Amino acid sequence: MTTRRASNDRESALIDATLTCIAREGISAATVRNIAGYAGVTNGLIRFYFKSKDGILRAAYQSFLEHLFEAAHGAIDGSYLSAAERLERYLLANLSPPIVTSQSLLLWANFLPLAHRDEAMADIRRHWYARTTEAFRDLIHEALAEHGLTPDDNELRRLSVAVNGLIDGLWIEGALSAESLDVQEFQAIGLDAASRLLGVPVSRTAAS
Incomplete structure (x- = not known):
């Protein structure tokens, strides 16, 4: 058990070094020697x-995308939350550090060409995109049900893709403007836009 833990720790340290290298110097500099x-x-x-x-x-790509997913998913742990509160927390988490940072955007941009050229990298990207879209689908479904709305599967898929795309766009905008960003205003914009897409309030601010 101790040997396995040490091995996992060493792998994690090497992955962290790879991500640091890419964020500082770009993907072309991520050689074995440089890492x-x-x-x-x-x-x-x-x-x-x-x-x-x-x-x-x-x-490193797997670890990076998993970290982003878990950072958002961890915000909705707890059965005491209503469906609307869970959706609001998930949206807020996706509009906050450690997801909305300049380093996250740099890593995403550096990995993107590889995710289109390398089939294994593409599989990693597809897996985490599907997990994120599925999470949005489930949260949207539950939040709409609280308002007595029961969209079919096609409509739920359309809404989950739309909200995910909205958050992706805001993520890029937020990461590019991180130094001058008013986080609360940025998050309010995201919640308001999501509420308009879904046709129901997803926060007290959006409802007022």
Whole structure:
């Protein structure tokens, strides 16, 4: 158990070093040698855990998208919340750090070309996009049901894609303007826009 934990910790440290390297220097600089320098280890140790540069880049992309998903999903833990409150918290989490940061945007932009060229990277992107859209679908379905609305599956899919796209656009805008951003105003804009898309209030601000 101790050996396994140490191995997992070492893998996580190598992945963190990869993400730091990419955020600071770009994806083209993420060579095994350069990543090893950031991690303070030998090239051989990286190849021991990940076999190749492609292996560690795929692991880093998986970790990055999983971290963003969990940061938002963790905000809706707790059965005591109403459906509208869960949707509001999920939206707010997606419009807050650690999701809305310049580093997250830099990493996303650097990984994007690989996610279109490399099928394994594309599979990772599709998986986490599907998880996020599914989360929005379930939350929207529950929130609409509280208002007596029962859209069919096609309408739910349309709404979940629309809200996810809205949040993605605001995420880019927020990350680009992070230094001058009024976070509360930014979040209020997002909640108001989501309320208009869904046709029901998703927060006390939107309802007023």
